[in-house]
Amino acid sequence: MPFDTLPARSGLGLKAQHYAQIIAEKPELGFFEVHAENYMGEGGPPHRYLAAICEHYPLSLHGVGLSIGGEQPLDRDHLFRLRALVERYRPASFSEHLAWSSHDEGYLNDLLPVPYTPKTLDRVVAHIDEVQQILGRRMLLENPSTYVLFEESTIDEVAFLAAIAERTGCGLLLDVNNVMVSAVNHRLDPIAYIDRFPVHHVGEIHLAGYDETTDDAGERLLIDAHGSRVRPDVFELYRYTIAHTGALPTLIEWDNNVPAFDVLMDEVRLVDEVLDGTLNRRLAS
């Protein structure tokens, strides 16, 4: 039976090396998330395992290749593949990124940044309208992590995302690690970003670990790496966010150097403590 909404619990990215353990042990977990593009093969073990896992857990379908911020029209074939996947698995949530990844030269497999101007706002709004129309459902749009700024930008990122949500009716996916990465990289205050974020549109939160390097001037440059535990400052920002928003479905993303499943479950327990804590505070008040 399909699940209609993601529960306000912690979830994990589903990795092929953990399929068998998950099916055998059925760990206590709010939901699983998969990258849509990894399930666009016609058949075989990935679909068999995903179908089995969807019998026990709500599914979040997370696209990485739609290129919603692209200058070019959306790839219709890809949208139809996505629709087929949505119809097959009836996920509780579908989300994508405020980014672009495709151009004439091909697909670049990275989430590239978009300038924030009235013109790019119109383009992104039109693309999201098209996605929601073809999929026949509301989507969530994720805030990006970025390493450069565009001189031409005239709208700040939070206002840009809020305007998209207002105009398209889409929800937002608040990636707290991305907030920290972009805030440090662009010398912004992450708390102020959360305070201004239109939290009533948020349908899911993402957490992940970042890496760290320096830029040409030797200043801190954070990289959205998804290859480690959630860093302490991001976890603090998450506590702050949840105190502000109330409990929300929260995904731990770990896509590179994927550890043993039990390590991921340790992260899950830390997130659940925060989510339980906010419930307890509300019950006591």
Added chain:
Amino acid sequence: MTSQHQFIRALTDPAQPVPVGLVSPRGTADTKRFAVYRNNVHVSLVGAIAARFPVTRQLVGEEFFTGMARLYVGQNKPRGPVLLHYGDSFPDFIGQFPPAAGLPYLPDLARLEAAWTETYNAADAAVLMAADLNTIAGDALAKLDLALAPSTRLVRSSFPVGSLWSAHQTTPVTIPALSGSECVLLTRPQAEVRLTIIPPAAFTFLKAIEQGRNLGRAAEAVLADFPDFDPGAALVGLAGLGVFAALDKEHVDV
């Protein structure tokens, strides 16, 4: 204004400067910041190739593989966002890559790995069971057109690439003798991919069936080159490996 075309040109050519209009919070062009995007593109695409060709990577080592894959990725961007079959032309690229010339079996080994992914992701379909052949009336069997299952792949090499691949599925790896040709069959009988080294006669038989010959004509084609070929035994053995698609209803005696 920075167009996405300019962005990509600078992204894919490290000799190009950071595109005008992309800045750090100090308002300056910053090479190391832009390099994060360059690096992400390369690392993620090289990672996709490494994930599809794990034995090729083991055979040449991490450093050699990454260098070779970076060159490939630089010249061959994926056409779309589904990367399951990205790298179809990587085996041919290896065959043209002079530093790999000392490992003549490497392109075929990579071809086998590319085929393995195709078998893994192929459409689910019912397969012909050996017992199904009993439902075919005697004289109809020779005229029967069988289709290969969507997951069936055939790889022939002048090198023992099936044995070489199999040797890398366990640790420690014991490299087999690297001489002698091999015919390799990939199927997905019980949901998981299965690799079987088959005799050249069986390979020729399957190729004839794949080309649309009925069972009788396919068997004749094999017997011309392999007089000892036993088509009945081959058919039962191959069906047991899940090679053939299930029969259409019209072929089945009810």
